[in-house]
Amino acid sequence: MAQRYRLSKGGRIDRDRLIDFTYDGRKLQGYQGDTLASALIANGRHLVGRSFKYHRPRGFLAAGAEEPNALMQIGTGARTVADVKATQVELYQGLTASPVNAWPSVKYDLGAVNQAFSKLFPSGFYYKTFMWPHSAWHFYERVIRSAAGLGKAPDKPDPDFYDKRYAHADVLVAGAGPAGLAAALAAGRSGARVILVDEQPETGGSLLASRDEIDGKPGTSWAEQAVAELRAMDNVRILTRTIAFGYYDHNWIALLESLTDHLAEKPDDVPRQRFWKVRAKQVVLATGAIERPLVFRDNDRPGIMLANAAQSYVNRWAVKPGETAVLFANNDGAYQAALDMKAAGIQIAAAVDLRQDPSGPRTEAARAAGIDILAGHAITETQGGHRVNRIKVAPMSEDGKQLAGSGQTLECDLVAMSGGWNPTVHLHSQSRGKLRFDSDIASFVPDFAVQAERSAGACNGTFGLAAVLAEGETAGRAAAEAAGFSPAAANGHYKAASDGFTPARWLWLTPSTKPVGHGGKHFVDFQNDVTAADLHLALREGYTSVEHVKRYTTTGMGTDQGKTSNVNALGIVSEYRELPIEELGVTTFRPPYTPVTFGAWGGRDVEEFFDPTRKTPMHSWHERAGAAFEDVGLWKRPWYYPKAGETMHDAVQRESKAARESLGVLDATTLGRIDIQGPDSGEFLNRIYTNGWKTLKPGFCRYGLMLGEDGMVRDDGVTACLGENHYLMHTTTGGAADVLAHLEEYLQTEWPELQVYLTTVTEQYATAAIAGPNARKLLAELTGDIDVSPEAFPFMTFREGHVAGVWARVSRISFSGELSFEINVEAHNGLHMWQTIIAAGEKYAITPYGTETMHVLRAEKGFIIVGQETDGTVTPMDLGMEKLCSTKKEFVGRRSLTRPDMLDPNRKQLVGLLPDNPKDILEEGAQLVETVRPEPPMAMVGHVSSSYMSPTLGRAFALALIKGGQHKHGQKVYAPMTGDKTIACTITSPVFFDPEGERLRG
Amino acid sequence: MVEVNYRQVPLAHLGLASKIEDSLGDAGVGMSDRGFRAILNLRVDLAKQAGARESFEKAMGFTLPETPNTANGKDGTEALWLGPNEWQVVVDDNAPDAGTRWLQTVRQGMRGHFCAVVDVSNAQAIIGMTGPMAREVLERAVPLDMHPGAFKPGEVKQTVFGRHCGVIMHLRDESPVFDLYVRRSFAEYVWSYTRDCARGAQTDTAVLAG
Amino acid sequence: MKSRYSIFSLARNALSYHEKWPQAWRSPEPKKSYDAVIVGGGGHGLVTAYYLAKEHGLTNIAVIEKGWLGGGNTGRNTTIVRSNYMWDESAALYEHSLKLWEKMSKELNYNVMFSQRGVLNLAHTLNEVRITKRRINANRLNGIDSEWIEPEQVKEWIPLIDLRAKGRYPVFGGSLQRRGGTARHDAVAWGYARAADALGVDIIQQCAVEGFDIEDGEVKGVRTSKGTIQTKKVGIVVAGHAGVIANMAGFKLPINSRPLQALVSEPVKPCVHCVVMSGAVHAYISQSDKGELVIGAGADSYNGYSQWGSNPVTEDTLAAICELYPMFRRMRMMRQWGGVVDISPDASPIMGLSPVKGMYLNCGWGTGGFKATPGSGHIFADTMAHDRPHPIAEPFALDRFKTGFLVDEHAAAGVAH
Amino acid sequence: MLLIPCPYCGARAENEFGYGGEAHKVRPETPENLSDGQWADYVFMQKNTKGTYHERWVHSQGCRRWFNVIRDTLTNEIQAVYEMGETPPEVDTKTYL
Ligand SMILES: Cc1cc2nc3c(=O)[nH]c(=O)nc-3n(C[C@H](O)[C@H](O)[C@H](O)COP(=O)(O)OP(=O)(O)OC[C@H]3O[C@@H](n4cnc5c(N)ncnc54)[C@H](O)[C@@H]3O)c2cc1C
Ligand SMILES: NC(=O)c1ccc[n+]([C@@H]2O[C@H](COP(=O)([O-])OP(=O)(O)OC[C@H]3O[C@@H](n4cnc5c(N)ncnc54)[C@H](O)[C@@H]3O)[C@@H](O)[C@H]2O)c1
Ligand SMILES: Cc1cc2nc3c(=O)[nH]c(=O)nc-3n(C[C@H](O)[C@H](O)[C@H](O)COP(=O)(O)O)c2cc1C
């Protein structure tokens, strides 16, 4: 029958909106307002999972975020999500869900054979076995891996998108139960900017599931009113379905807002989730408390759940988690659950109470309602295959350590247990706030805060509703005040019941007929199948620190992160070790409070936005010309321009031939540019570069080499003297930002006395380098006011004038070894210049070339690329550039060059390589040996840093760094490659082309 | 020699001109390409360079703002505070040689003081942003508090935009109207990132005229 | 001798309700004096003690641990083990270690779950391709398994990866070390602790070293929170805290301590079968035997001793994961943490003698020392026993910062772990 | 994400800043007069304090000024900021094991 366990009235569900969903292949129905959990209970489904290790049948333990058992695979295909707690899933039309970790089904789960061997699987068993035969772990591992894991990861790209944003608040309130609402009201009324978040779809917290009254009306009505008032305030933002999951340094709180998971139709213009990064001046934590299970024998059967969960199912969702219930409790508050269940028509077989002398207002009310209370009793055993159907109870000795007398059997299909409450101190702890063990509630409560936060309500160990509200109000006012606002006088205090859940009695482990570990299992961590016996074993074996206990047994390491198990585990450890619990310490609370989607963390910073793509003003032209692009830093640079049918090799051969024989053009816009001005500019350059700068005259350029203080080459480039005390420095494309930072650092921190200003002008200019025998002719055609004759415009100078009708600064420098001019125009004119050059160059068959050809050309000349010939371990001497290192002045890194290892003649030095077979192109990164051996190891003497086929040389050639290479010109080295191929080469000078530099100077 | 002018704004390749709408319509954010302006970077230590304050005022007709995170200006000419000895001078002059001319003006005016004036007119794109959702949208891209009480008209703030991209934000009025200055090669990133932020904020963008 | 672990001992113990298992190690009170004291009960410290006892005949040894053993970086790393480093010096060191990994479970009679599932390093830019090939070639000629694999093969190894599609950085290929893999980090600490204890080593937890007795430049004793211990040999193996200890002993180190983060997803069925690392995109991923995706994040850009790390680092890491594995956008982070790593200027460790006689240094492993655990301890024990660097340790002396002989592994370790 | 008070722009998020390591390490005037060891001290050695640490930061995505910060490297508490060249203000010195 449909929804057989639905109560006929009550609950916060919309009975007019029937919802179809599929669970484990079956079609079921629920109502709008249900969670997947409540809907399953309405349909009598209690067996909803199998345990991790033993595959024991498991049902719902809880009704909220702490649920360890009911883990579901939600949705299918690309939208599937693994390991979702059924208690956190809002029901929607068409929802499909199936339990994880059971095959073929939860009812008939083959993995259940593990139960037969469970004696062989105490905690840590895997450390003790699977070692035979030697190295067979790989085999065992495969079996273990496929048995482990819970749900399945999607295997298709996520079709949804995620929003991510920053936010700022005066007061952030986490949790919108009575405490949080009271806090938000107090802070909001003061005018402070408030963000109030709650994980639930509606605000109200525990009021939604209770029959408590505030100010004489139902708690839910009070909550509705409070929210209405808050909504009317401009300065308050209320976020539901939003978890505050991480509390980081400097009051930085991360929230996850869920926007579409609860919708049947996923709108494609709404992000699935929103990731909030909130900087709050003050934080009020009002995150409530989580009920604690009791640890008794076979306490994990479906139908055994937290009392508060049973109560919530009845009150909030109007479902009956059972027909006949037993309350198993150690405190007064839990009796409210029994009363509420009874009121909903659930028969209460008995209340089994660990207290010798149960008392308290709710206990009395239960008594008055005719509930049979078995004082000083414990559940000693439970029975039932897929659902609990019978329990055994017995009286205990006074100290609660053992049984005293024979027991009785009770028939029931529901055990509602309550072992007390654990304040949800997660966020307080994440913020590094300290905890204190409060023996009144046998749990941890916030001691003092380290950041600007305060806890209020149940998360602070305060349980009476009146006190909770008062504490919330006070916290809200205090937070607003601390954030600089003046809250009005208190709004009077809220009237509500003042009793909490005490009196109570604390027993960490309920005795049964057999010693722990000798029969049945006392579960502590339900998800990770950790029992009390496992904890004892760990302690016995010497894993005594709580951190070791956690790691050896895996208690608290599941997807619920021990929300129901951690304090019980500590209690049991404390008892076994005979150490007070406060001396044990707690394991670390870590983000996230509940699991958070990776996609939300990534937000929009994926795909095209993963990194910015920087483009030159000529980019659109390159695209149209069919360029392949290379990533250099964040820039896209044309790599080569293949024509139809051309491979990269073909294109590069064509491009480099063109540049050597007629005319090529390169987009050199991406070079870094720094404007340097001030009376001490020359001195500054002198200190930064290895070579001397004081003699450089306006109109001239000079190549410079920059080192780190460790003496290693860091960047290089040409600097032009624009005028007196005015320079323009060029850096490598990838190094621009770092170099500027490096220079500013020296100026501001080491040499503040130097009168120098730096301004980055990288993007002020667009640059085209024209190279080739026809470069001068072309330039002459494009300019009217620059005399391009060799005499008037010599190598390493620049001229200003007009090119293509626009202002230009033309530098006669050459990275290609050709006659070459770098034409710099204002960036807005870049495309125009480029197109003009291309059009005018047609008669010279002008050929645009990319970075690959640029590399071939420069390598033929033996010019280095920082980052290719250098790798952070290369000095100027290694590159044969000692002449560039002035001996007359101090410069950054100079001192390092005289350390003993820098003077070692056997350092790796830059050389050229010619493969014996001119067709053999060495692999860049090939390692070189002097003696080839049949087998490795072989002593390596260097490596190939650059290697190309040169159409100009008509052969392959390479640059390499070789130990002592500068003195080994003419000697042989070998590159032993994979597959027995060895390439023999001859060491040469690194300059292959035009060693006298006639072309570039010509 | 005759100057020809084929200038292109950094966002030219997006063809925004053809997409301009008359009004915001239902869009929460209006975005525009502010086109050409003269932009200069000025470095001078006013505390150490006696009379530099006055020199600047004489040349430009207004004083350099010395309060951090503010702007000051007059008649389409303004200076944005970038740091204790750094300003960005922006002139609403779109003549092709505006950068050079204003560079001369400021340089002349500041002669005799140790300072640096550099023309960066071509180095930046200026993106305008307006609309009721502008602040909400920008809060997705920058870590600044964009609340009207925290970012006020006349203020200038530099920060990081999205990933790895610097931005200068100038709030011109409370409606709000923002000028965003970004390095020209990042312009397209900022433009499309903003549009994606609007999508995340569940609002639309409209392309408006300069 | 300890009782041996095996399936038989498990069965036997099952009969006695697992109540007869002996302690894996003792928890002794510190003695007045020891022949050698190891400061730091992480993997490296425990291995050192183990080999001092096993191979160098020292039996009167203590390991002093301020917290719980294995609770430092040993207990918080992403467990990637490989030996394909670039320079000969490092290759020798890490390969020495990898060989010990291959025998570890057997030698310790403790299953450390060393899983040689293969380590893949992706190359996303032309420069990364070049550097990767350089490293592969060096490895090959050093006799270390390492191979280049093309994008299609990458896809075979890790079908879920997005090679280029809409990606900002395409995958150009990668290097593969088949012998590389992962291990169960805690088991390494516990296995060595148990083995060292069996050889008589005193493992003293919850005991912090607070200072040293140094006379005439020679160490005489160690001051701890449990009293002063006399000794003439002290091994400093405290990872991120090396600088703190150096300050106590009166010298400085070229080390910056930084939080490095990692995180795990909720457990899922097997879907990532090898270790995949990606430098340019900065994401490292593997799947634990229990099913979580184990993801390595970056280090903070500033010094710190917090075991949590900066939030933007996590964002960047997960953006990278989402970029490379678009299906994992729907996976969820279950837990995130940090460890304090000891970063040296050349991304290589510092091992050997210190400025104080009798005091030996083993630090600077930074983001990648887990893989070196057995080798480092083995070599360091030899160094301590003979008061001179083991030949493999020689290039890694503190002195290299004076002479300039740096072993710069940034290119290899740019892929941090 | 730390909130770092730039002495010029005000408190800003950490991702606007760059880190410069230990403060008050003065570059030697005449490095050539130093021994290799002394030079290595300057280039490589760090105090790397656990606790109160004087360090340099730059507001790279803001005013681009370098300045000094006193930060507790364990808790990340920022104890003071001051300009380059200023003498450090007195703060409670914290050190940890
Ligand atoms: C997130 C993360 C991911 C990593 N991933 C990898 C990886 O994938 N592969 C890899 O190879 N490496 C990785 N590493 C690095 C690796 O974890 C470390 O290099 C290695 O574990 C260091 O081992 P250790 O024994 O030297 O240090 P630790 O395990 O940190 O041990 C040092 C011990 O010294 C103790 N100590 C400190 N001060 C004192 C004192 N005063 N007195 C007494 N005891 C003291 C500490 O409590 C600690 O237990 C990672 C590190 C981190 C943090
Ligand atoms: N009588 C008893 O036995 C007993 C015991 C415990 C609690 N209580 C009652 O519980 C109530 C406590 O009120 P309260 O306001 O302190 O707590 P609450 O449980 O009413 O509200 C806490 C709210 O915080 C939300 N929340 C928790 N963690 C969150 C996070 N990280 N992010 C976002 N939201 C989060 C929860 O969804 C919940 O809505 C009182 O009514 C009290 O009487 C009674
Ligand atoms: C390889 C590896 C796998 C881990 N898997 C889990 C896990 O499945 N569940 C879990 O809660 N924590 C897991 N952790 C994290 C630990 O719980 C813990 O956060 C980490 O060891 C750091 O310790 P701390 O958080 O106590 O400071 C794992 C840690 C490592 C190193």
Ligand SMILES: [Zn+2]
């Ligand atoms: Zn600033």
